[in-house]
Amino acid sequence: MFTMPFVLFVIAMTGTPGPGNLTHMAIGQATGFRSALPFLAGTTFGAVSLDTAVGFGLGEALMASETVAMVLKVVGMAYILYLAWKVVNLTVDAPGEVKRFTFRDGALIHPLSPKSWAMAVVGFSQFSDPAAPLVPQVVTFVLTFMFFQVSFHSLWCVAGVSLVRVLRSDRVRVAVNCTVALVMVGATLRALL
Template identity: 40%
Template sequence: MDFSALTAFALFVIVMTGTPGPGNLTFMAIGASAGYGAAFPVIVASQLGSIVLNVCVAFGLGKIMAESGAVAVIFKGLSFAYMSYLAWRLVRLNVTPKGATSLPGFWEGVLIHPLSPKTWAMSLSAYATFFSGSAWSLPTNAAVMTAGFVLGGSVFHSLWALAGVSVLKLIGEGPLLRFITSVMAIAMLAVTAWALFL
């Protein structure tokens, strides 16, 4: 892979990890509800899940997903169920008294990317476009692709969480914040449904 291909991959990562999706909307909602400090451990956990997903795609799991209708149907069901659960958690976080509902935790963060249709689409597209014809070894391809997505994800998940913190500082706690974070949770679920079923 030459410099121009790496540059194109870097731009792809920036666009894909910077745009709205289940992960970014989740971190924005957590940032708005509880601040960046609460979002950071979940961001770290999500990147561990991203590493597992990208390595699996590079080593052929994506091909199995694409060729097996049954596996794809199971994934869609699990993905929508998990994102529905996560949306419900985020809404409950803002409609119950402060402290009555716990924030999404480590394992919930780990599962965000492996069960996100946007992340699967990004990983599969990146591998097919930038790495499948590369002269590099399979482990090198997997390492470079994974590192790119972890770097992009860490930066942009943090920026989305900080945007949520800005919303919290701007409007304070109260009905408007609860409304905004609930809208973000619903938008996250809508993005998931659109990616899976349309």
């Protein structure tokens, strides 16, 4: 399973803009890297849980039911809208009133994100070997995704911290967060349609 095409797939999926990366960037530019650590721990927990469940067949079982799939889509979209609202309000609130992102916020983002489901289901189905033992493949799959997910979420957060140095105007920072929120919502809608 640990082949160069698999690693390139994981890099492409975890490094590109999605709800997790964009939220980390917004947190970084609004409140700094250190404040993002609980959210980062939560996103890691959520991603590992999702990838493990998909590797052991839960994704396929859930998606077999149209009702369950629709409920996941609706709840996922509602959660992305909630996160987008929090991102917009990161710089709108007075500095002492910033509502920080929590471990729980992070733990839910990947299990409720259509992009995360798609990359987990497609990744495992395309790169696993049905003839090979399942457990080592799931472990490799989960650890590879976890390594790159933590790395890229951290890099996006650092990019947000760097934006603070460039964007000294509160209006521009609000505009950046509004754009991030719109991209999150738009990308999620695109994934759902």
